[in-house]
Amino acid sequence: MRTVRVGLRCDAGPQRGVGHLVRSLALGEEFLARGARVEMFGSVESVGWAAAQLAARDVPLHPGPQTPAELVETARRHRLGVMVLDSYELDPAGAGALRAAGVVTLAVVDGDTRGQDADLYLDQNFGTRIDAPASRLLAGAEYALLRDSVVAARPPAPRQATEAARPRVFAFFGGTDAVGAAPVLARLLFETGLPMELTVVVGRPEIGAELAEVPRGHDQVLRPIPPTDALPALIQAADLVVSAAGTSTWELCCLGAPSALVCVVENQRESYHRVVRHGLAAGVGVLPELTADSVAGQAARAHAGRVLAELLTSPSGRAELSARAWSVVDGRGRGRVAEAVLARLGAVPA
Numbered sequence: 001m002r003t004v005r006v007g008l009r010c011d012a013g014p015q016r017g018v019g020h021l022v023r024s025l026a027l028g029e030e031f032l033a034r035g036a037r038v039e040m041f042g043s044v045e046s047v048g049w050a051a052a053q054l055a056a057r058d059v060p061l062h063p064g065p066q067t068p069a070e071l072v073e074t075a076r077r078h079r080l081g082v083m084v085l086d087s088y089e090l091d092p093a094g095a096g097a098l099r100a101a102g103v104v105t106l107a108v109v110d111g112d113t114r115g116q117d118a119d120l121y122l123d124q125n126f127g128t129r130i131d132a133p134a135s136r137l138l139a140g141a142e143y144a145l146l147r148d149s150v151v152a153a154r155p156p157a158p159r160q161a162t163e164a165a166r167p168r169v170f171a172f173f174g175g176t177d178a179v180g181a182a183p184v185l186a187r188l189l190f191e192t193g194l195p196m197e198l199t200v201v202v203g204r205p206e207i208g209a210e211l212a213e214v215p216r217g218h219d220q221v222l223r224p225i226p227p228t229d230a231l232p233a234l235i236q237a238a239d240l241v242v243s244a245a246g247t248s249t250w251e252l253c254c255l256g257a258p259s260a261l262v263c264v265v266e267n268q269r270e271s272y273h274r275v276v277r278h279g280l281a282a283g284v285g286v287l288p289e290l291t292a293d294s295v296a297g298q299a300a301r302a303h304a305g306r307v308l309a310e311l312l313t314s315p316s317g318r319a320e321l322s323a324r325a326w327s328v329v330d331g332r333g334r335g336r337v338a339e340a341v342l343a344r345l346g347a348v349p350a
Contacts, residue, residue, distance in 0.1 A: 004036040004345065005079050009071070010086040011064060013045035018175030019247040020086045021050050023108065023124070026145040027084060028059060030334040034342075039078060041065060042087075049175055049227040066090065068097035075103045081345055084108060085118070088267070092116045104344045106337070108145075110267055119344050122337055124250060125271040126280065126328065138340055144250035144333040151254070151331040153232035158256040159322035161315040162239070166195040166219060169312075170238035174246060175227055177203035179264045181287055183210035185242050186222065188290070188301060192309040195219035199234065201227055240311050240318060242284070245272035250333075253280060256326030258318035260284050260311055262304075280325045282307050 008028050010020040021044065028038040038057075042064035044050045054061050065074040071094045075083055083098050086108035096117035098105040107118035110125060113132055121132045126141040169189060173181040182200050189198060195218075202208040202224045211224055228234070235241055235257045243252060245261040245268040252259045259281040263272040269286065276283035284290070284307055289300040311317060 004031065004034075004081050004342070006031045006036050006038045006082040006084065007041055007075060007078060007080040008038065008059075008084045008086070009041045009064060009090070010084075011042040011044070011089070012050045012175070013043065018050050020108075021053075022147065022175070023145040023247050024084055024086045025053060025057070025059070026147045026150075027334050027337060029057065029148050030338045031082075032057065032059075034338060039080075041074060049229075053229075068094040072097050072101045072103075075101060082106065082341055085116070088114070104341060106341055111270055120340055124247075124333065125274070126249075126278070127274045128271070138337055141250060141253065141329050142333055143337050144254070144329050145247075145337065146251055146254055146329075146331055146334060149229065149232050150251045153236060154254050154331045155236070155256055155326070158326035159258060159319050161319040163315050164239045166197055166221075167239040167312050168237060169196050169198045169240045169242060170200075170234050171198065171242040172201035172231065172248070173203070173244045173262075173264060174248070175203060177201075177207050179287060180207060180210070181244060181262060181264050182207050183214055184287065184290055185262060185284070186211055186214045188284070188304050189242070189308055190214060190216050190220050190222075192305055192312060193217055194309060194312045196312060197221045197223065199223045199225060199238075201225055201231075203227060242308075244268070245275065245281075249275060249281065250329050253325040253329035254331045256322045258311065258321040259325065260308060262287055262290070278324070279321065280328055281321060282311055284308065 008024040010024045012018040012021040031038050038059050040059050040061045065071045068091055082104045084106045092115040095105045095107050105118045106120045107116045108122045113121055120136050122138045123130050124144045128139050171185055208224055235255050241257045241259045244264040261281045262284040263269050263286045275281050284304045285300050
């Protein structure tokens with residue numbers, strides 16, 4: 001049987017973040033496990049951690065084609081049978097051009113197909129509603145794309161209520177923290193006045209400098225760390241996780257982590273509100289509102305402080321979040337996606 005050749009088209013960088021790359025690479029791991037050849041096409045700018053992820057899996061990185069014609073030419077040159085498109089920036093006509101060239105095309109989207117004409121659309125967001133033909137749609141958290149390291153760390157059951165005199169809090173906001181959320185959330189956490197050990201992933205040097213200026217009170221410890229492969233272990237060790245409401249939400253759910261989320265960019269807003277409304281995570285707020293120099297900003301920060309204080313002092317509340325989150329994401333989403341893609345590939349003449 002011929003080897004399936006899969007292309008992943010996405011980008012990562014200090015401003016883009018690494019969410020697109022992380023979920024594309026998770027699907028790539030699934031195809032690799034099934035004996036496929038996987039190649040990445042795009043730019044990975046100034047994000048050494050992301051480049052190392054590709055190298056560790058022996059996934060070659062090539063320049064990213066931009067136009068529909070370039071996508072088709074790249075697919076032909078690399079003899080790709082499948083192309084995964086995960087980008088908000090590419091010309092939407094690229095998916096249709098690839099389909100017309102006989103390349104099975106999966107468009108990874110977040111609530112909006114952007115007019116792409118793909119063989120399959122994947123929207124892994126919880127409770128999503130998307131305008132696409134049902135026969136071509138993979139929608140919901142049951143299709144969440146999670147890396148090997150996350151799936152392997154999934155506990156057999158959600159967390160139990162556990163008292164913690166000085167709770168261990170772990171905070172991370174994507175591979176680069178492009179919007180500078182870490183200092184804002186560290187300040188809100190410390191302003192609760194409660195004891196804690198706060199470990200924060202520092203995506204960029206300037207974030208570390210801002211964190212160093214955040215005042216800390218008695219029995220409040222701050223531990224900045226660089227981007228790391230050990231996220232699942234750090235999440236598992238924490239009593240509370242504070243994170244952005246992006247692709248990492250599904251990793252936190254799979255691991256049953258009691259989580260407080262902040263919406264850091266506009267395209268997270270709808271998913272953020274659905275997740276919070278269904279009790280899969282606590283909602284801290286929307287970052288621009290939390291940083292606003294206004295009465296509304298003061299109210300947003302006060303609300304965030306109350307949410308964080310309640311979580312820090314309520315083992316039962318954390319356990320309830322863990323149970324609901326753990327039940328929603330089972331870690332097998334990428335296998336379901338791969339099966340759907342391979343079924344489409346089987347229907348395309350060789």
